[in-house]
Amino acid sequence: MTAAILAFERDFAEQRRRERLTFAIVTLVLVVLFLMTAEASNFFKITQVTLADGSRAERWVLGAGLPRLGEYLAKTIPDLNWATLGGDIAVWFARWRIWAELLLETVLIAFMATVLGVVGGFVLSFPAARNLAPNRWALWLSRRYLEIARTVPELVFALIFVFCFGVGPMAGVLAIGLHTAGALGKLYSEANENIDMRPLDGVKAAGGSWFDQIRYGVVPQVLPNILSYTLLRFEINVRASSIIGYVGAGGLGQEFRTAMSYQEYTDLSALFVIILVTVTVIDRASERLRHRVIGLEGRA
């Protein structure tokens, strides 16, 4: 009896020792990495600031920047009075005609990019799925292509396409579409890998080709998943297309750049409100649509 207790105590002590060691090592590594990255990103830099009485003093960069950040944000808040609310809002949104047009363009860029991405991702998701690939070369090639397309950010593609296709929404559509194809292709191919393979055998037994197997065996199974991923991606693309104009690829982003460089502070907050409202509305609508799609599948 005592021997068993002793053995337990010994194992317990050993276990505790190992956990403490792991904890110590992980903490040490994190602290070292923190110090290294903080050094690389000027986290502990000391800068000079001008005090209120005009003298210069040395301050920690974060402490020195925070008041400036507050000042900047305070400047973006528009002058709204309750008595003249209507007029104040009209002044705040004085450029609403241009913004409404660009907002429509932003949403349409997201729409087109999602369509292009869905087409590209859908076509490539079948060769990129381990259980469906016709041969190993197709699997390897399509997987690498999708990986590269989703690793490079949209903004980098946008820089390249703005050079090739000129300034305008076309470059944005192609850039976001290419990135979307990479991201969606991966999600779709994962959905394809989780299917039931028996319907495929049925189609094959009835003499169906590879395309017939995909069309009648796979697509009906993955369609609800695909729809749900697509709507989710549309929400992400609206966010992406609202900033892609920063490099000249169409949409509201170019207004951000103009407002920043002309120091139109209140325009910035107005643009932010517009994007926040649009993104929220689209998120809510697509969430409801998604739940309906999933609900339909549950009932069937």
Add this chain to the structure above:
Amino acid sequence: MTKQTVSAHDITQAKALHPLAFRAPLKVRLRRIGLWVGFVGLFCWCLYDFGFSTQRIWEGLGRLGRVLSFMFPPHIWTEWREFSEILKGLSETLSMAFLGTLIAAVIALPLSLLGAKNINRLPFLRFGVRRGFDFIRAFETLILALIFIRAFGLGPLAGVLAIAVSDIGGFAKLYAEAIENTSKKPVEGVVASGGSRTQSIRFAVMPQVMPVLLSITLYNLESNVRSGTILGIVGAGGIGFLLADRIGAYRWDEAWSIIFLIIAMVYLIDWLSGLIRARFIGTWEGTR
């Protein structure tokens, strides 16, 4: 024994008997056609509005082909001074992603306790905190970076803060959901043996959620390494600045090499985080 096969006659007969088994009702069909027409119409109008003309696509593809041709042979930096600049940019991007994620995780952990249903029992406060998470998440990282550049100057610090602030909301939300999904039984065990509420969080909730929190954090680290590239394009430090600079100067061969290095870096980080995942999430499930 008679031979039984379905003839064309049988099929037409079955169609006449049960038309709904072969075709959707008229109302559904009309709605479907309407949706498709609307969809295709919108797409075509976009094509027209955005100026997708054959000539423009053709010219663009030609230019794209020329740009792509600079990929081969890839540019190799022979001078150490130039190459060390690229390496510094890459390490800056990595540092920004790591530090931003770390700061966001450290700040988000206590906030997530406030947002979790089974720890914060005051619905009013909990909803307030949760709306706060949503509000923070609405800020785009790039826009935050633009604002932080005004306050902290050009450089990686603005990028670190942009990543940290935009991730706090997402982390706090995901952490809170993970905490809500824990089992209540260990908590009851700790309380039954006389533990306080703090102790029940420390010894019953935390061991359950740690692997999930680690997994969420690693996933965001990976995605921040990817998106950290673009912060440099607006001047918030990292490799993106060098990339935008090379593209702006039409030095495509160098630009492609930088893109390849970025892809290699992302692969490396994904691989490392896969190792960490296998090591910690595997063992923690086993021993605790």
